[in-house]
Amino acid sequence: MTVNERRAIQLGLGAVMLWSTVATAFSLSLRYLTPLQLVTVATAVSWCFLMIRVIRPEQRRALAGLTPRAKLACLLIGWVNPGLYYLVLFAAYDQLPAQEAMAINYSWGITLALVAAPLLKQRLTPGALLAACVSYAGIIIIATRGEPFSMNFAQPVGVGLALLSTLIWSLYWVINTRLPIDPEISLFLNFSGALPLLLSLMWMNGESWQMSSAGLAGAVYVGLFEMGIAFVLWMAAMKATRSALRISSLIFLSPPVSLLLIWFIAGEPLRLSTLGGLALILGGLWLQRRVERP
16 A cells, blocks of 8 residues: 555545544534524534635635636535535434434435436446345334334434435535536535525524533534534545545444444434444445446
8 A cells, every 4th residue: 555545544534533423413412502503503613614724825726716607606505515404414313313313314325326317317227226225224224213014213204304314415416516616615615605594594593692512512513523624634535545435435434433422422322223224224335336336
């Protein structure tokens, strides 16, 4: 392995470890904040972090070189992510145990493949459809808490929100494929477009700006690490490697670590149905990678 490859692995592991903590951070923060409060404060923190990143000379030049149409598109896409996506995701975490919301959210890779096929005119292979069936079987096991044949969802609203978040995330990434813009600049503009919208929603909903120190600390952590630093580390890892597949495979380490933190820090007893369902979801994602590998 070359020095660059080692650095890529280190950067990728750093991002994955940070992402592994956020399910616990979401769960703990939502004990003190509403989903709208959490997403608004976290977005503001992440926007400040990204602004510091884009004031570098090369980033400023790239930002200045964008057409007004491209800038407007990125600002409006911010209503999808972080705006709508995190509102829905945090609402799911507000409804579901963290372990279930986290596990279902990891099916976004399958949802992306299903959404991209018609929108990007890609062909769905039998292997990809099988992978989707395996992952969605896992979601049913989680949603019914181990009684898949009953089809009796324990918390249907929360499950629906978690699945909707995967759809919104997938649409966001499909839209971004049409915009060949530096990822950090694109994300900065996304957050710049979302923040005024979220602040307006806070005002219209009469949400309180008086938040506990624990809630604020959680929101700052989510904004800085989940939305900010982890993304920068991941992009740096992708640039440093010759094998994007090797780096992207590191993401499979995140769910087990997330479950341990949910159990150890959030104090949430783990369900066998979650473990079995998550295994199927990850199995479907692994199968998807196998059938898509050239």
